[in-house]
Amino acid sequence: MTNSGRIIAIEGLTKSYPTGFWRIPFCVLSDLTCDVHENEIVGFLGPNGAGKTTTIKILNRLAFPDAGKVTLFGGQVRDGADVRRRIGFMPEQPYFYEYLTGGEFLRLCGQLCGMSRADTESRSSKLLARVGLSESRDTAIRKYSKGMMQRLGLAQALLHDPELVILDEPMSGLDPMGRMEVRGIIRDLKAGGKTVFFSSHILTDVEALCDRVIMLHKGRKVAEGRVEELIGTETLYIELVVSPILPADRLASAGIPPEAGYAQGPLHVLRAPDNGQANRWMAALLREGCSVHSCVPVKKRLEEIFMERVGGSAASGAAS
Amino acid sequence: MLRRILFIAANTFRETIRNKILYAILAFALFVIGMTFFLADLSVGDFARIIADVGLASIHIFGVIMAVFLGINLISNEVDRKTIYILLSKPVRRFEFIFGKTLGLSVTLLLTTLAMATVLFLVHLSYRYGGRAEVGIFIASAGIYMELVLLTCLASLFSTFTTSVLSAIFTLSLFLVGHLTDYLYVLGEQSKVAAVRWGSVFLFYLLPNLENFNWKNEVVYGGLKSFSILGWAAGYLAAYAACVLCLSCLLFARKDFK
Numbered sequence A: 001m002t003n004s005g006r007i008i009a010i011e012g013l014t015k016s017y018p019t020g021f022w023r024i025p026f027c028v029l030s031d032l033t034c035d036v037h038e039n040e041i042v043g044f045l046g047p048n049g050a051g052k053t054t055t056i057k058i059l060n061r062l063a064f065p066d067a068g069k070v071t072l073f074g075g076q077v078r079d080g081a082d083v084r085r086r087i088g089f090m091p092e093q094p095y096f097y098e099y100l101t102g103g104e105f106l107r108l109c110g111q112l113c114g115m116s117r118a119d120t121e122s123r124s125s126k127l128l129a130r131v132g133l134s135e136s137r138d139t140a141i142r143k144y145s146k147g148m149m150q151r152l153g154l155a156q157a158l159l160h161d162p163e164l165v166i167l168d169e170p171m172s173g174l175d176p177m178g179r180m181e182v183r184g185i186i187r188d189l190k191a192g193g194k195t196v197f198f199s200s201h202i203l204t205d206v207e208a209l210c211d212r213v214i215m216l217h218k219g220r221k222v223a224e225g226r227v228e229e230l231i232g233t234e235t236l237y238i239e240l241v242v243s244p245i246l247p248a249d250r251l252a253s254a255g256i257p258p259e260a261g262y263a264q265g266p267l268h269v270l271r272a273p274d275n276g277q278a279n280r281w282m283a284a285l286l287r288e289g290c291s292v293h294s295c296v297p298v299k300k301r302l303e304e305i306f307m308e309r310v311g312g313s314a315a316s317g318a319a320s
Numbered sequence B: 001m002l003r004r005i006l007f008i009a010a011n012t013f014r015e016t017i018r019n020k021i022l023y024a025i026l027a028f029a030l031f032v033i034g035m036t037f038f039l040a041d042l043s044v045g046d047f048a049r050i051i052a053d054v055g056l057a058s059i060h061i062f063g064v065i066m067a068v069f070l071g072i073n074l075i076s077n078e079v080d081r082k083t084i085y086i087l088l089s090k091p092v093r094r095f096e097f098i099f100g101k102t103l104g105l106s107v108t109l110l111l112t113t114l115a116m117a118t119v120l121f122l123v124h125l126s127y128r129y130g131g132r133a134e135v136g137i138f139i140a141s142a143g144i145y146m147e148l149v150l151l152t153c154l155a156s157l158f159s160t161f162t163t164s165v166l167s168a169i170f171t172l173s174l175f176l177v178g179h180l181t182d183y184l185y186v187l188g189e190q191s192k193v194a195a196v197r198w199g200s201v202f203l204f205y206l207l208p209n210l211e212n213f214n215w216k217n218e219v220v221y222g223g224l225k226s227f228s229i230l231g232w233a234a235g236y237l238a239a240y241a242a243c244v245l246c247l248s249c250l251l252f253a254r255k256d257f258k
Helices: A052-059 A102-112 A117-130 A146-158 A176-191 A203-209 A227-231 A248-253 A275-287 A302-319 B002-017 B020-042 B047-080 B083-089 B094-126 B136-159 B164-178 B181-190 B194-206 B216-220 B229-253
Strands: A006-019 A024-037 A041-045 A067-072 A087-090 A164-168 A195-199 A212-217 A220-226 A235-243 A261-264 A267-272 A291-299
Touching: A006 A052, A006 A195, A024 A052, A024 A067, A024 A195, A024 A212, A024 A220, A041 A052, A041 A176, A041 A203, A052 A067, A052 A164, A052 A195, A087 A146, A087 B083, A102 A117, A102 A146, A102 B002, A117 A146, A146 A164, A146 A176, A176 A195, A176 A203, A203 A227, A203 A302, A212 A227, A212 A302, A220 A227, A220 A302, A227 A302, A235 A275, A267 A275, A275 A291, B002 B094, B020 B047, B020 B094, B047 B083, B047 B094, B047 B136, B047 B164, B047 B216, B083 B094, B094 B136, B094 B229, B136 B164, B136 B216, B136 B229, B181 B194
Parallel strands: A041 A195, A041 A212, A087 A164, A164 A195
Antiparallel strands: A006 A024, A006 A067, A212 A220, A235 A267, A235 A291, A261 A267
């Protein structure tokens, strides 16, 4: 356990890489401050080039910050072996030694993590079964598909039963079944008391899984908070689904602007701006002899929040 | 720490022995060494000497090809293929990675050098005109092996900060210069300019002196019978390799992987 339950504490993290012939520094992270608490699932969001992977590399000692401090489990990240044993990491599009089989690779990972042979074998069998690779245990990794590599990446990250799991784009390259399985694994990790920090472009997965999200854009944090706080309680519109489809003149005579709806198969979908309008429209539609199939208030989704924050940040960046 | 180095070394050994190009080079080397049996028939003079001379030169050349080819890819392949991401995210320190990789390749080179030396020894032994059990072949091969280990260390040093092609050029350049450093010293001694004298002495001690591992002529002319000569060379190798590996570790310690 750490002070105040903070598993990852990032303060003022700044990183730039030299680019071009003259090695001009290009800032990829600027004064990033955020943290991840014990037993949380935290999503790390941002468009390509936002600095997500750089942050994750710094957490895993694969890159070093120009300024700022990263603290893992209350100790500095460079503290090394003891801290590393408590972290499981899966890089984006993981690559492995192609000359090894999946089983041999996990054995190597177990050896490097100081696990006994028996522990490694039993954990490997369990995890390979969990990620659906049991039958490919003795297959050379060079014959693995992209999705299988992703699954093996997840298995190696969890092999030593780490307290903190850091995943860089864990859903990329997976089919819908694979994504569902990974979502299940992440939920199981939380249920087992683990902390999960992962980056993703798939906002529906993030929304479904995460307790909190951190959004980055151009190396800067543009939002951080609990998913429900970011989404808020504001209703965007009320969606009415009715049948049959009404022609424009009948809609107009019922006091409903024709542009407020569209046909979807045999149904007519209408978007009322607020509750009052929805009630008036529903009454009018019933008078016109329509059947109302559903009436649902539609709230903001993470995707809209993401587009607002990232779009807004991009605009202010352009203005400055 | 030692266990992790050994695990990385074992994996590197497995990587190299599953490399088909290594087998292609080794097969060709063994073929050339085997052919010295027939080459001696075509020559005039001391036939057994021809076998030892050409055979040891073949071991040397093919050993250097293997050491440079495998050595330059030792670190850079891991970085290019991003396999290092997973390895270094485990409880592995960067110097353990460098030491393990170098140790693993050194074991592979030991086995390949031993295989080539054994074939040469058998060819020498079975030659019908004056063939004999020439133990000097193994002593000279031990010298070649030590040189290969040093070249591996240099190749891995270069591969920590530059591309494979440049690593190969730098390593091969040091291989050539390393066999000429005695001349550099003599050149400095002959100069009347103090700066040149000091400069040549400095370079003489800075650059690897690969002639310290070269006993091929002594074997060919029958003057090398004792393994005791290996002691001084092993000491030189240990000191120089330690410096090179420490420099590699220093350069690698703060390297960012983009």
